[in-house]
Amino acid sequence: MARAEHIEIRIRQVITAMRPLLRLEPAAGCIELVRFDAESGVVSVRVSGGCPDCDMSATALLSGIEAHLMQRIPEIRAVQAVGST
Numbered sequence: 874m875a876r877a878e879h880i881e882i883r884i885r886q887v888i889t890a891m892r893p894l895l896r897l898e899p900a901a902g903c904i905e906l907v908r909f910d911a912e913s914g915v916v917s918v919r920v921s922g923g924c925p926d927c928d929m930s931a932t933a934l935l936s937g938i939e940a941h942l943m944q945r946i947p948e949i950r951a952v953q954a955v956g957s958t
Contacts, residue, residue, distance in 0.1 A: 877911035880948050884909055884916060887945050891938065904938065907955055914950030916942060 884906050892904065907917040920935065939952035 877909060880911065880946065881906065881909045883946050884942065884949070887942055888918070891941055909949075911948075914948055916949050916952045917955045918952060919956045920954050 888904055888906060904918055904920045907919050909916050918935075918938065920938070935952065935954050942952055943949045
């Protein structure tokens with residue numbers, strides 16, 4: 874398995890574990906991996922929905938999502954939202 878593929882698997886695992894913490898359930902909103910660029914270390918994610926307990930959109934939660942991912946996967950240099958709603 875290529876190194877980039879292994880990192881993508883780890884990213885997907887962290888995102889899956891993060892969903893209950895963010896309370897972004899598939900019916901109300903979601904976060905999903907769109908792409909990981911191994912050369913730049915940039916993760917592209919699609920986020921939608923928002924916090925059911927406050928007025929923050931999922932996009933506004935991106936800095937926390939980025940910190941969470943970067944803490945667990947040191948190969949990540951940045952996280953960007955794409956196609957957010």
